Amino acid sequence: MWSRYLRTREKDGIVAIFHELHPDPVYCSKERWSDLYDNGIANGAEMLINGLKKCKLIINSADDDLREFKMVEANLERKLNQPIILYLMVAQGCNFGCGYCPVPETVNKHGASLLSVEDALAGIELWQKHLKDVYDPTLQYFVIFYGGEPLLNKETIKASLAYLEMKKNVRDLPPNISYMIATNGVLVDEETIAMCKKYKVMMTVGLDGPKEINDVLRVDSDGNGTFDRAVSSIRLLVANKIRTFISASITPFNLDHISECSSFFRDLGVEKFGFNFLKGHMLTKLIGQEGVEDYYRRASRGIIDNARRQGNSGFEYQMEKKQLAFDSGDFYPVDCTCYGNQLVIQPDGQVSNCPFYKSWLGHIKSVSDDFRIWNQPIVREWRKKLPLFHPGEAKAVNGGGCAWSSVDLKGDPAAVDDSSQIFSEEVLNDLIWFRYDRLCAREA
Numbered sequence: 001m002w003s004r005y006l007r008t009r010e011k012d013g014i015v016a017i018f019h020e021l022h023p024d025p026v027y028c029s030k031e032r033w034s035d036l037y038d039n040g041i042a043n044g045a046e047m048l049i050n051g052l053k054k055c056k057l058i059i060n061s062a063d064d065d066l067r068e069f070k071m072v073e074a075n076l077e078r079k080l081n082q083p084i085i086l087y088l089m090v091a092q093g094c095n096f097g098c099g100y101c102p103v104p105e106t107v108n109k110h111g112a113s114l115l116s117v118e119d120a121l122a123g124i125e126l127w128q129k130h131l132k133d134v135y136d137p138t139l140q141y142f143v144i145f146y147g148g149e150p151l152l153n154k155e156t157i158k159a160s161l162a163y164l165e166m167k168k169n170v171r172d173l174p175p176n177i178s179y180m181i182a183t184n185g186v187l188v189d190e191e192t193i194a195m196c197k198k199y200k201v202m203m204t205v206g207l208d209g210p211k212e213i214n215d216v217l218r219v220d221s222d223g224n225g226t227f228d229r230a231v232s233s234i235r236l237l238v239a240n241k242i243r244t245f246i247s248a249s250i251t252p253f254n255l256d257h258i259s260e261c262s263s264f265f266r267d268l269g270v271e272k273f274g275f276n277f278l279k280g281h282m283l284t285k286l287i288g289q290e291g292v293e294d295y296y297r298r299a300s301r302g303i304i305d306n307a308r309r310q311g312n313s314g315f316e317y318q319m320e321k322k323q324l325a326f327d328s329g330d331f332y333p334v335d336c337t338c339y340g341n342q343l344v345i346q347p348d349g350q351v352s353n354c355p356f357y358k359s360w361l362g363h364i365k366s367v368s369d370d371f372r373i374w375n376q377p378i379v380r381e382w383r384k385k386l387p388l389f390h391p392g393e394a395k396a397v398n399g400g401g402c403a404w405s406s407v408d409l410k411g412d413p414a415a416v417d418d419s420s421q422i423f424s425e426e427v428l429n430d431l432i433w434f435r436y437d438r439l440c441a442r443e444a
């Protein structure tokens with residue numbers, strides 16, 4: 001019998017047949033597919049039938065489908081109960097006032113606090129307890145210093161790094177932990193460079209493209225453009241051999257240029273970059289509710305175009321992750337680590353599952369020893385949003401997007417994140433036909 005997860009795409013007389021939970025398409029002519037599927041003519045279609053059986057698209061009974069779903073669900077659960085990231089939100093304030101960023105509003109509401117050294121170290125202790133439960137030597141773990149602008153609080157960053165290294169040295173923490181600072185770059189100085197070298201810290205700098213585009217929205221708190229200062233910091237980091245990345249937000253001003261981003265960022269010497277869809281109400285503030293779907297579609301096509309123009313998808317993070325999941329036949333886990341993969345310590349010492357959402361899970365000094373982020377009710381609730389549990393043919397490459405954005409835009413963390421849905425559908429189609437073209441090229 002046919003699997004209930006059997007899906008097809010058709011293009012130029014060719015049909016791609018794939019399993020919704022782990023797409024590894026089988027290709028055949030439209031006529032052959034119609035003979036087999038619509039008319040049950042199996043004559044001469046042995047190879048096709050064998051391929052479909054191998055991909056679990058022809059099954060023995062409905063139990064096979066159920067088993068497949070349970071296996072994917074269990075694997076996903078296992079991946080989500082793994083705290084791969086500790087976010088230390090070292091500064092709530094920022095020296096920038098970017099036109100799409102929610103941080104200035106948060107500062108108006110809650111003040112511009114800095115994470116104390118004491119609370120940061122307590123956060124590291126709690127994370128260590130998480131790792132003791134589920135440490136996996138094959139994974140890479142990260143401590144990310146985030147904000148606001150983290151370099152406004154170098155004292156806590158330095159103290160945390162020293163503490164983390166000390167813990168690694170006495171084997172309280174495993175060796176496979178990397179450090180990263182997500183920064184706007186302008187406070188990078190000799191002291192920062194020395195710190196990055198000493199602790200092998202990676203830097204992700206926010207930059208949205210060339211000067212005339214970047215400076216429309218990425219402005220400092222006095223309203224001045226920031227491109228020149230950000231780029232000179234990037235060059236300084238790269239010259240000092242510090243692993244440097246760029247985080248590029250897709251704005252109404254760079255939307256038509258994103259397919260050229262790879263070459264622009266590559267010329268700056270960075271290792272990789274990642275696109276961000278704008279999230280939350282700052283997006284609708286900029287483009288209005290009626291412009292949102294068009295923004296998601298154009299941004300999705302731009303990201304795909306950018307990856308295809310440069311000949312591989314490895315230089316841009318969003319495409320790389322989906323391409324890897326597709327190529328390895330793995331179910332793409334999540335777009336965001338807020339579903340149990342990260343422990344966030346807010347600047348006021350509150351524990352949270354998301355850097356942007358204040359979930360007030362308790363103060364780091366008062367949470368109990370057996371607090372685990374993956375057991376928190378908010379995390380369990382937010383997981384219900386994940387595409388595996390909803391209709392959608394691109395679920396195998398859809399990480400569910402951002403629950404905070406769904407709360408902010410739709411008032412419900414479980415509501416579909418349309419950016420993720422649209423992007424995943426477009427990417428799945430691209431991956432299916434990109435593979436077909438490569439197979440044809442190999443055979444020619």
Ligand SMILES: C[S@@+](CC[C@H](N)C(=O)[O-])C[C@H]1O[C@@H](n2cnc3c(N)ncnc32)[C@H](O)[C@@H]1O
Nearest residue numbers: 100101148149182183184206247249278279282
């Ligand atoms: C919040 S900032 C913090 C780090 C640093 N201050 C910076 O400017 O990169 C981190 C990243 O979030 C992005 N960002 C800001 N507001 C956003 C929004 N509404 N939606 C998506 N990404 C956003 C920024 O462009 C930046 O790349």
